[in-house]
Amino acid sequence: MIYAIMEGLTKQQLVLLALLLSFVTSIATGIVTVSLMEDAPKTMTQTINRVIEKTVERVVPADSQKASIVTKETVIVRSDDLAVAAIEKNAKSIVRVKRVEGVGDKRNEVLVGIGIVISKDGLIAADAGVLERQFDAYGSAIPRSFLAMLSGGAVAELKFIGIDEESGISLFSAISPANTALDITPAEFGDADKMKLGQTVISIGGEKDNAVATGIVANLAQKETPDKSVTAIYTDREAASSLSGTVLVNLTGEVIGINAGPFRYEKSRYLPSTLLKSAVERIKSASR
Structure with missing residues (x-):
């Protein structure tokens, strides 16, 4: 009887019936999966939950059919891939900030913090602690300047712009070397x-x-x-x-x-x- 009914259906009706069966099967699978997940050990569910499934639907016109066929492909994106x-x-939005103390043979470079690139023109924000003053044996402030170590190994001078006391953030402007563009990307x-x-x-x-x-x-x-x-x-x-x-x-x-x-x-x-x-x-x- 079912075979006779199937034979009486047009191609378009057969496609729609196939889609309906696929939909019902997906719902049933989802219900079973949820039931199994509820009974599964916690360590297993944590592992499964760290996998993100993205379902992409594409409408593919069939040459010999008036109806369009919707196909689904599942792309598995693991949390490790997202983290990487x-x-x-x-990579190009983070710099290392160095404080240069002294001059001549007393010049000393000290790594003092991480900076984050704010804009393409070289604005860099850092913790205000990088500005800490050093003093000589006579109580005089030691001359200082600042450098930014970029991701590719290049070095740029930093011009101090200002500090926000409320948040403890300092702001600098990176000065690009002559005839060289800064290889940075704003965060x-x-x-x-x-x-x-x-x-x-x-x-x-x-x-x-x-x-x-x-x-x-x-x-x-x-x-x-x-x-x-x-x-x-x-x-x-x-x-x-x-x-x-x-x-x-x-x-x-x-x-x-x-x-x-x-x-x-x-x-x-x-x-x-x-x-x-x-x-x-x-x-x-x-x-x-």
């Missing part, structure tokens, strides 16, 4: 106010080359206001570097925090990107 891409995305900033507890984050630091540490958002300090804006981000792992200015990014490579200002001595705590951007704007306004 996020780190690579910021893309995420909205720290949209961070969620348990969200995967990556800290990027390191004294010479990038060193990273992955963890999750363990706590969010928020203002007691209707918008509940974030004032501090806590992670479950210490920063990847002892240097101030270590950068915190999400899995899409957006910068959502920096270990600076009041948090420079707490290596699992970060100043949110929203406050960093506000600090940069205040410094730029004050320097005009």
